[in-house]
Amino acid sequence: MGTREQLVDSTRELLWERGYVGTSPKAIQQRAGAGQGSMYHHFAGKRELALAAIERSADELLAAADELCAPGTALERVTAYLRREREVLKGCPVGRLTQDPDIVADPQLRAPVDESLARLRARLTEVLDEGRAAGELPAVLDTAALAATVVAVLQGGYVLARAAGAPEPFDQAVSGVLALLAAHAH
Amino acid sequence: MGTREQLVDSTRELLWERGYVGTSPKAIQQRAGAGQGSMYHHFAGKRELALAAIERSADELLAAADELCAPGTALERVTAYLRREREVLKGCPVGRLTQDPDIVADPQLRAPVDESLARLRARLTEVLDEGRAAGELPAVLDTAALAATVVAVLQGGYVLARAAGAPEPFDQAVSGVLALLAAHAH
DNA sequence: GTCTATAGACAGATAGAC
């Protein structure tokens, strides 16, 4: 792998683990096995490196959301996405960034976070719309609201799991929302 | 207010806004209007100050949860708690701390976060149990899982709102889960 | 492209005067 990619990858990991404020150029260089000069040759500084890393994480989130386009009923697809294998205790590489004041305050850095989560919700809304059209869900339900609920359960599940130091609350939260959705499914 | 309380209060605010890593002793002192000597007289250091601040925030979270013990049906009480007035874009002062590696890694600092969120879920479970006993909810539903879902919707709602830079996704997520719960309520 | 040297500012804390 090229040095440039190594640097972006290390930044991605560190942003995930420690956030923007908690990630220093020095730590990035050490993890990437690159020197100061190398890093500042490829990137103008920490911010530009973070931008590349965030965009890459956002792309991965959307790539995983492609699973929602698989065959099956709407509820099967939502279930598969929620039950997807995840590193629950590490949290969401994208959602995590919303707790970083320097990222939220910077329009350029926040944009990929905003857009990827918005698109995920939009895709979920489409799937739920299909399910509603197929009679899986009552026509009165607001699918956009339900999509927000589903994504929020994921993001909040991570929070509860990290607080507890165990993945169980995440699994409970997912089971709970799926039970509510399934109760309408016939 | 005493200097000691001012210091704890400033720390609470800064932990909320910038997290543990992003909060320096100097910033705490400036916001509290206290000097170095004063801070280190009252507290051994940043960590001890953070511990006091986190415990206070955890207490406030539980105090707000007392609303769940108000009169009314289970669903009315859950709705009132979810619709409670919140500074959505600021996020949850307690949940926010789960993204801080230094807090999650330190059992003493993580304990108040863990316990308060666990108790909130426990209280919600009781309320939902009452609702189930009263016939508001189907007997087959797992109330502990539903409680985790409800809290996760809140915590995840904050994440979505901060990503979007607007409170709407939070409101949608709350509306979605309430619609699912209400559909069973008769 | 990568290296080393350098630099001003801040982090986090200690020491001792008052």
Added chain:
DNA sequence: GTCTATCTGTCTATAGAC
């Protein structure tokens, strides 16, 4: 109790050699 001085290390970057 609070103040000022001091200290070691890190943050984030720049400069220039190779």
